Amino acid sequence: MYKLFSAHKTQTTRRQRGFFTPLIFSTCLLILSAVPLGQAVAERDSFRVCWSIYVGWMPWGYGAEAGIVNKWADKYGIDIEVVQINDYIESINQYTAGEFDACTMTNMDALTIPSAGGVDTTALIVGDFSNGNDAIILKDETSLSAIKGQKVNLVELSVSHYLLARALDSVSLAEKDVTVVNTSDADMVSAYTTKDVTSVVTWNPLVAEILKMPGATKVFDSASIPGEIIDTLMINTQTLQENPNLGKALAGAWYEIMQNMQESADVRASMGKASGTDLAGYEMQLASTHMYYAAGDAVDFVNSPDLLQTMQYVAEFSFTHGLLGEGAPDAGFIGIATPAGIFGDADNVLLRFDPTYMQMAADGKL
Amino acid sequence: MSRSRRWINAQPSMFLKITLGLLPFLVLLLVYQYQSDARKAENPKDKLLPSFSEMSAAVDRHAFQPSKRTGQYLLWRDTASSLTRLLSGIAIAALLGLTFGLATGAFPMFDALSTPVITAISLIPPMAILPILFIVFGLGELSKVVLIIIGISPFITREIYLRTKEIPAEQLIKAQTLGGNSSQVVFRVLLPQIAPRLIGAVRLSLGSAWLFLIAAEAIAATDGLGYRIFLVRRYLAMDVILPYVVWITFLAFVLDRLLILISQKSFPWYHDD
Amino acid sequence: MTNTEPLIQLERLGKSYNSNCVLENITTSVNRSEFITLVGTSGCGKSTFLKLLLGTEAVSTGTLSIAGAPVHAEPSPDRGIVFQRYSVFPHLNVRQNVALGRELEDTRIFGRQFNAKRKQTMEEADHWLKAVGLQDAADKYPHELSGGMQQRLALAQALLKQPQVLLLDEPFGALDPGIRKDMYQLVLKLWENHRLTIFMVTHDLAEGFYLGTRLWVFDKVRHDPHEPELYGSTITYDLPVDERGDARRLVEDTLTNELNKDIPQKAAL
Secondary structure, eight states: OGGGGHHHHTTOOTTOOOSSHHHHHHHHHHHHHTSOOOOOOSOOSEEEEEEOOOGGGHHHHHHHHTTHHHHHHHHTTOEEEEEEOSOHHHHHHHHHTTSOSEEEEEHHHHIIIIITTTOOEEEEEEEEEESSSEEEEEESOOSGGGGTTOEEEEOTTSHHHHHHHHHHHHTTOOGGGSEEEEEOGGGHHHHHTSTTOOEEEEETTHHHHHHTSTTEEEEEEGGGSTTSSEEEEEEEHHHHHHOHHHHHHHHHHHHHHHHHHHHOHHHHHHHHHHTTSOHHHHHHHHHTEEEOOSHHHHHHHHHSHHHHHHHHHHHHHHHHTTTTOTTOOSTTSSEEEETTEEESOGGGEEEEEOOHHHHHHHTTOO | OOOOOOGGGOOOOHHHHHHHHHHHHHHHHHHHHHHHHHHHHHOTTOOSSOOHHHHHHHHIIIIISOOTTTOSOHHHHHHHHHHHHHHHHHHHHHHHHHHHHHHHHHOHHHHHHHHHHHHHHHHSOGGGGHHHHHHHHOSSHHHHHHHHHHHHHHHHHHHHHHHHHHSOHHHHHHHHHTTOOHHHHIIIIIHHHHHHHHHHHHHHHHHHHHHHHHHHHHHEESSSHHHHHHHHGGGTOHHHHHHHHHHHHHHHHHHHHHHHHHHHHHOHHHHOO | OOOOSOSEEEEEEEEEETTEEEEEEEEEEEOTTOEEEEEOSTTSSHHHHHHHHHTSSOOOEEEEEETTEEOOSSOOTTEEEEOSSOOSOTTSOHHHHHHHHHHTTSSTTTOOOOHHHHHHHHHHHHHHHHHTTOGGGTTSOGGGSOHHHHHHHHHHHHHHTOOSEEEEESTTTTSOHHHHHHHHHHHHHHHHHHTOOEEEEOSOHHHHHHHOSEEEEEEESOOOSSOTTSSOEEEEEEEEOOOHHHHHHHHHHHHHHHHHHHHHHHHHO
16 A cells, blocks of 8 residues: 555655554554563663654665764764655654654654653754745735635644744734645645645745645745744653763764765765755755854854744744644743753753754864 | 463454453553653643543643634534545545446446456546636635545445446346346336445445545644644644544444445345355 | 147257368257256267357358247347356346246346336245245345256246246256256146156156156267267257156166165265
């Protein structure tokens, strides 16, 4: 059954949801739960990292293939297995369940899945933020305020939903002014071609695809909320504390990959190919992605008070949509630590932005 | 007399049969409980294997308390939406399957005309032509029902066709010697005998119907059991997903039982063999 | 009936499937109220002959006419049939099975009757059920009946239409010997009471002698060892069964022997 949908895979890959994985996942739970839990072992020398296909995470695939990750792992005397997972949400769930030590995800999904699930998580590497990659598109309308009263097709509770909330805020509308229709990203492009669908919120390369169609106008995109949709490598905080070498190896590898990527069109072309497009297509996606090629820039971004503000927006959005769990009394239920300060409950910090390892890379100490 | 029976001859008593039947469920529950407790001991907020109390709290929130955002009782609304889609899809698919299966089975000319095309259509994986379905039927309720129809009616058609062909030629000849014309043979000999077999075919296709329903709800929806599961998966709310899965299983079981009951009440001659 | 014309006439009748010749060169005639039994080895064409009469197979060469008209190659109510199995409708109870023949005369599409007409038909059905001894089983479904009772029902179904010809295709082949004996009495009684014209295929020569007034043996007269399909069967013997009394005794003895043979065997098990 699953095979049938793979045709869509190459086209739409970020933050993707599989069709039957939830059911299979649920029914496999008992089998999975029969596997004895690995008790926390302080120091280990073998680790697993997962990633999924998205413009800002393609470097992991390249780094694993080109042996860069292995090289850095060897340097610190550890093993790192890098696994690509086709289904984005599934990869986060696996990380949350403890199957992986680190995983690529957005700031919002990190808060609502592992952190809300009690897994203390740290943003080890801030790779990029969406700078136009996520957009709101209207059919036959040219201004955002025309969205009032419309049905809006998007992947509910994803960064698209967050973008919509922020956009509505900017024109003094609220979510109750529209009807959100949860729509699979795999079917977003074909959904747009039907007459029922008048507005969509989605991400690249789907945005580019939809904008090619008649009547489609981009009325809002993530460039208007720069730095709010952040793509990171999240790592289990406890694992990191007990195994600083893992953090060093990953950060070291990442910035070597970044250098290669920035310098070589061939490297970018191979990343584009791996994500189902070509160099031109990949560069177009990069154009609306603010990559932090230099570790120092990423450190500055994490240190900025803007990040604290952003995480407050994200936490408030997550709280009002029930993503922090039913037990959460307010948006600050889960504490979020950034260098500029802590948002929310300082006694319940479960999401951390820690520039330590990126700083080491910037200082050339790795 | 104390000679022990061979195991192949040992029949459980009624009490033992029920006990044995329940045993694996009990074991599964205990294993779950144990594993859940173990995970909770390590991380009290673990979401992967929620405790039974967390699940019952989730059921309470979804079934017996109005949603904070919409004021609706989510479980019942989801159930009503899903069942409406499922039952209308199944009903229409059954009617289509009956009509085409009976017509192809009874009339060789119609068989020659339509069986090749029906066979070809039945081989198309419905999920692969979703974009076409959207363009033709839109993204609303219609396309969800249509997906179920397209998903299961070829199977029902084929099943009815085969079952019609199975009715002994002797009966058709006999009916003609009793003065029956084509239409009378269809309505008085074939249709009444096919009716219970249609219920059988529908029962066999229930599983696929659920699968297509959940797939349809995953694609674009604002409510439904499949919608909810896909939505809350976004934040790994297994405390909601697991009760929903159990509820879906229960509904599927009840539907199946109901169909057997209807068949037994309506067509006793078919079941007493 | 003053009509002295034979009811059925066959003129150089032949039947072949492509190059496979099954029946050839049959010329004979049958009068009303004759009871013809058809015997022969398997594959001799006796069943094919019955199908030609029934109309489920078409004549290839020659002619076959009933009451002066060539038979239409489709079953119709003037020719009743009882098969060895599957002659009754499992979804109808016994009375409804018999009544169906009358009900189909009304409402061309659905074949149903209502009210007074329906009541009359049901009474008529009960009359025929009594004639075959099924009056106590009128409300049962076929699966609740024994093999013999099912065949009684099939006879009643056919008789209600009062066909010109009644065709029986090995009707007792699946029955136990004891039941078979009762069925013989029933068929002979119906044949006499209703002046039926009957064709019965049987693989049991004794049965053929016992029931028929005329016994036809089907066989090939010409053989080509290289092409066995070249020539078909014909009626090699057309025997009038005059000594019915003797034949009957013979059959009764045989059946009794068969029964006696069965009993010790079963007991041994």
